[in-house]
Amino acid sequence: MFCWTISKRDEAPLTLYASRNRYSFLEVDLAGPPWCVWFASFVALYDREDVESVGLDDAARRLGVERRRIYDIVNVLESIGMLVRRAKNRYTWIGFGGVPAALAKLKEMSLRAVSSVASPSLDETSAANVSDDEDDDKLDDAEGDAESEKLSLSQSIDNPSDKPDAPPCKLRSEHRKEKSLGLLTQNFVKLFLTMEIETISLDEAAKRLLGEGHAANNMRTKVRRLYDIANVLSSLNLIEKTQQADSRKPAFRWLGQAKRNEGVTVALPPTKTLPNKRAFGTDLTNIDNKRGKLDSTMENRGKPTQDGGNLFNNLQRQLGQENRSDFVYGPFHPAVARKQEHGNRTVQEKERKSIQDWENLASSFRPQYQNPVLHKRQEANETWKLLSARGLL
DNA sequence: CGGTCCCGCCAGGTC
């Protein structure tokens, strides 16, 4: 994966991530659903040294998407540590560097959940950098006692107020939060971090997250959300879409680190390009930010995207960059895709060996800074670079 | 026809 910094006259440089293989950040996004394009554009817009905070209105305007969609993006990004909510309408940008720590946190939570089956711990001191909190999902189903054991377990641990004899009801707001996209993202990731199987279909994931015995409607809704999440995680190279051996159903394989009993799951070479389902909202020229409504520039609705190249060109045009030679390579080169670019087994084996302590690295890296916001991000980016350099990402 | 996922309604929360 290459990190391109596009410098434009009179404007702060813009960073894009791209590479030749389809699992690279930019290509996946361009080949994937528009939601991913927004996501990619969002990251491209804000993953810069001089960006400290992210305003939702600003993001919606600059990306030309309705505000509602920005909420989805920031919720997912927040859940994997790339953003931290600071105030209403305002987030602090952490960036890719926040991902390792967030994953480590999730893994820790998962493992703690598994290891304390009988005695739910009460310590959930600071999940702040991952999410507001982690509530249990039990309320969800008065009828759903077949609740996913793994999940309810992990969640009960995450919730300090979750006593064994607690009443089976809770505030609506909590109930609502339980179903948030962010929490669902985290729980989806936890599935990968704790399960033994290599891949999982969204149906299966929905079952595990929701528990058996749910109405088909419920399941369907959950799967819808998982599609959104899976697309983003794919964009980040944390998972990849595959085909289940024994069925037509697609499944997702974890590409990130921190599997439960091993260091890393090595990504297999990609098989085929993801189809473009639709091209809603791919026109980034739409900068009219009427709350909740998009204007008529979304007229390409329903038309299939011809190819990623068009989108790429379009994106470049929007950025005022038509010529690749104008690009300047940025400071680092995340290693996720590098593995895939080279397809070098030897390298992968080496990486596998050193992967075990990536969490320690992520959690122990504590440089000294003065500006809390900036420093938090710098710290995260340093961690990212460190892990990348060691081939841990 | 089933897998995807766009889209925006609207309920709940916050200011």
Add this chain to the structure above:
DNA sequence: GACCTGGCGGGACCG
């Protein structure tokens, strides 16, 4: 009461 958040699911699109 206005505005912010974001769950939710109908239904369009596509292979």
